[in-house]
Amino acid sequence: MGEGTAKAFADIGEDGTPYSVGLAFTEGALNALPQHEPGEYTLKLPSILNIPPYNHMVINWMPHGHEPDGIYNRPHFDFHFYFINETTRKAITCMGADREICLKQPDPDKLPPFYVGGPEGVPQMGWHWVDMRSPEYNGKPFTTTYIYGYYDANLIFIEPMITREFLLKKKKFEQELMLPKTFTHLGYYPQKYSIHFDKTRAMHFITLKYLKEMQ
Template identity: 45%
Template structure:
């Protein structure tokens, strides 16, 4: 809706200078109609929904006019920020809709961290870790993070599979893998942690991407979109994101955490 509105304004401005440009009005109307028609042909499919706090969360995927994934993500209602468990980490699994099969991701895991997690002084604030997993649940179960598994966790991927500037953190997490962070992120440069983006690897291969966001930042009702630092190569041919967003919609009272600008790589 917002893109169409901006396009309408641009068309009006162009039509108002038609004498200078030399184009006929019908040419611009044809261009505008074609572009809005392409936008209207995109379609969003919702996946499974689950209770999250006092609200609900559900996965979704948007396909473009050619039927290719352009964005995937999770929405959760504003009430989801309340009534959450107060103990340790709780994971909520959401399969992606089958229409997203051309994307590189299998399912979404929303991890609620009521006390945050390591490193202390950085990520020890109540927050959500939203994992977009590139492997299935059975494959995740093989990631044990035990002493016997450390060789797989510590195996570095080839440099072309790592976004420029990202570095590994020690050890790994069961059913997740090794976390790679961007040391130029605000939270590592004397600014409070609000949101960030992490890559995950196991046995030298990328297995997830992870937007992280604090409850406090969500309560500001953000409208955030950031370009991703991307690797030169990916493990398999599929659609991968070029940006991510964290948004709040007043009309639906829902938050969105999404991977956007999907391109075939």
């Protein structure tokens, strides 16, 4: 990615309990990125690790941001953690007959408090839901936010979204997360996410932490 590398990681206890999952990338990964077209980088946890519901991760680089205009139209990364496999994800179009499936309303218990769905779904991703309490919806510029993603009324991904500018500042950040009451894909869900730059290793870490098993 860029002039660097990226990888998925997990922190596992001696008893096999996962404490966190995340994405890490070197300083150079923020340099020499595509300037006009989006970039996409797919990653997976090491094969010896099986941490449900995580199937694969995709880092999407958005050099011009995306809609809604005036909020997310800043150069940023979408750090997607998908619960479905790549074949299923790539079959999502959110257009034609698939649009109705993509925008099918989830049951209230499957939604975190304060989240609202966007006007349309995104091909090969799904329907993005945003926290209306986030700073970018309350008069402040977008720096980082946390998205829940749905398809066919089920949660299929979670997504920290972070501007390149914020990452370059190398500030520590941690936020407590709102969780739905019920899940289709059972497994370990984060209660917080953090952004951290490790000076010793010269790496950025995007971490989903304090994983809670949802059954």
